Amino acid sequence: MPSALPLGDPAPPDGLLPAQALEGAASRAFGLYVHIPFCAVRCGYCDFNTYTATELGGGASQDAYAVTAVTEVEFAAQALAASGLPERPLSTVFFGGGTPTLLPAEDLAAVLTAAIGAWGLAPGAEVTTEANPDSVTPASLQLLADAGFSRVSFGMQSAVPHVLKVLDRTHTPSRVPQAVQWARDAGLAVSLDLIYGTPGESLADWRYSLETALSYGPDHISAYALIVEDGTKLAAQIRRGEVPGIDDDDHAAKYELADQLISAAGLSWYEVSNWARTPEQACRHNLAYWRGDDWWGIGPGAHSHVGGVRWWNVKHPTAYAGRMAAGLSPAAGRETLDSETRNVERVMLEARLSSGLEIPSLGGLGDTGRHAVAGLIADGLIEPAAAFHGTLVLTLKGRLLADAVVRRILPD
């Protein structure tokens, strides 16, 4: 079962936003997320909102999906305009899933074209799609590049067959370098997604995966610790003792190894789980999430945020298709954040970035705040020099304990 949606307030059927969402909108970047809720197989660890072809039917089928998504693009453009938001070209677009490349490249191109038609692209806009190394060809990648995509993020996960098997990943490791080369040939920037801490993965396995990924010379790497979500097949396997459980110390050791090897290869961290070759090659769409920019999420279960208003769409593709066909907002619920909650989110999100969280300089902090910051420096969790200059930047140790750092600096 895919993960549950949050509980929130009811969302209006016309998708109109409250006045609060307008404040400062002109100075915030605007992006688009397009969720593609399809996969060829459901991976054992995955609790994302995604479905295999056999799980779906009727109006929610893969064939009809691009048309439905375009309907929401048009609905979004109309709702934003009607709410009084200024016209803003898209700074970033991100197609995620699921497996976006399970749809024909023409369908992805059609949704992007509709989005460009609605809002236009800002100069130098970043347009990414996630892709499975198995589901791309030189021709499909070229078609995407021609439609305006600038970047592809391959779900490589591991280079070790027994690890891929536990993850239920179907691609063969040798397919990855080929796909990377085709993407480069089409003029696309390349990111590789890796997962560490899979049950049965040794430290040597992880080193091998990292070294293999780095040997392909990616512009960007995301490395995520495996999270065993309730209700997944993997969780059941661990519970039954069929595969070993997750060990946080093992995760920590693997994160440290990742940071060491990726840095040595010339990439730098810019977010807890992300590294880029140059600051320009950081994933700006990803950064928008952490920085509290505006974005509209298209598709079932997709999350959106505009000026302190967050909402999320109905989860099931069939329900989603029904809402769009009826001309109604697909939102299942939303929340309007008060300033205190926005501040909590700001701390929680910006602390994860290498650019850091702006804090008052030590002199400007109250006693409690100064005590907290001094404690973090003493424990080696934040960079002392940056802190003195009014920015909280995590050390390597602090990145591994980022949630604890956030709890320590937030007021009780």
Add this chain to the structure above:
Amino acid sequence: MSPMARTAPVPAATDPAIIRNFCIIAHIDHGKSTLADRMLQYTGVVQSRDMKAQYLDRMDIERERGITIKSQAVRMPWELDGTSYALNMIDTPGHVDFTYEVSRSLAACEGAVLLVDAAQGIEAQTLANLYLAMENNLTIIPVLNKIDLPAAQPEKYAAELASLIGGDPDDVLRVSGKTGAGVEALLDKIVRDLPAPVGDPDAPARAMIFDSVYDTYRGVVTYVRVVDGMLHPRERIQMMSTRASHELLEIGVSSPEPTPSKGLGVGEVGYLITGVKDVRQSKVGDTVTNLAKPAADSLPGYADAKPMVFSGLYPLDGTDYPVLRDALEKLMLNDAALVYEPETSAALGFGFRVGFLGLLHLEITRERLEREYNLDLISTAPNVEYEVTLEDKRVVHVTNPSEYPTGKVAEVREPMVSATILAPNDFVGAIMELCQSRRGVMGGMDYLSEDRVEIRYRLPLAEIVFDFFDILKSKTRGYGSLDWKADGDQVADLVKVDIMLQGEQVDAFSAITHRDKAYAYGVMMTSKLRELIPRQQFEVPIQAAIGSRIIARESIRAIRKDVLAKCYGGDITRKRKLLEKQKEGKKRMKMVGRVEVPQEAFIAALTTDESKDKAKK
């Protein structure tokens, strides 16, 4: 067989010659309450249809645990050979912690029914109470109960009883409280065998208080046995220990509901109501006299209740402190033995140091606080009261390890008890091993019957307050029973062991132990805490120390990872809710220095493994 009395003798006009005052001495679950119920029914005091099982035990906890904490007295008419008699049954508390109250109940009687389960034989406390009764020169009527049980061995246990009190095994009555068999014969025997009370009707009034109960509607209800003279309603009475005087608003007898009378005369047993609100003004053992015509001497045997065991009680939720304070105030109204004073613990916050008569008293009090006042409590490990003499001759009384003086100690004295243990002789070795390991000194050993032994030890009280009884029970497969009474004090080589988390002393875990046992305590507590305290952002050393000398150490490795790898498709709400939940969890932690200790860890560290079925004595 005697019929139910046709005319009951009238209170305040009853010749002492037709009064019989008795109590029932029995071990818990040997069927005392069932037998008492049957007597109430056969004497017509309670109609069969009103019969509530175990009529005399009032509180829920008593009923659930099958023990009697507070006694009551019931007046029952019984006819024998054409004469109507007044029988006063005084129900004694059945637990080791309440020895003093038992002794006062016994002092109010001329005789005792020694009731023993025909399938189990006599137990240590029953034996102790029997000795008390014999010291008070009570006439003993030995009775075997539950003779209807298939496992009953009446011949064997009749012989055991006969050898204990002297006499013939054939004289031991056999009854079944359950079926009623033999109960009428027992009532007849009480009338025949027990002496009538003797007193001087013309002397100034003297009545002994053997129980005192707080009632929400009526205030304190005081139960007395009149020895000399007579008490009347509306006259002023005086408590001889405190000289406090009160007006007698109501006087009467229980049968078993309170029934006002025109007074109480020599040998009679009944209740008094004066309107006071605190049982401390009506103390068990005290003598009541007439203010206008007071007696010269009080009755012998009065003593103040003395707390033996102390424990810190803390609300789990600090905001419940006022609730706990009010609850203790209310409980105190009905429990003259309960003493408490406010106390602060660095680790546990605001609470109270509470003194109890013994472990069961502690358990019952704690359970009542939790149940009747809806409190969640942490109780610290029970302590006894030490007398510490410093080198400058200053004497300090310590009931809490954190008050243990830091200066040079010349001498420490600890309270001692004399303990009696009864068990089948197969377990003698195991029992002696346990007592020796608890610094006991053997006093003697006797065979009660061919295969049952009475073992007497002198032990430090501190060695029996924590888990002694649980271990005794498990080492004797449930057959061992224990009784103890205070027996002076002794000089001992005691030390205070402190437990430190990251160098910070945790007062709640400090203990005063014998020097030879300090190491074992240190190892036990440090390894327990290592399991109980979650990993922190830094390594946490756990140390046990005597003064500055470390005797045991453990360490909790630092947590290395506490970060959510990603947010799914911009689902920030989910991440924020997780953070809010984590912060909520942090609020339930107690801070020891920088170390977050979950409250469950305190509870678990202060609880013994076997204390689930604790104190069922």
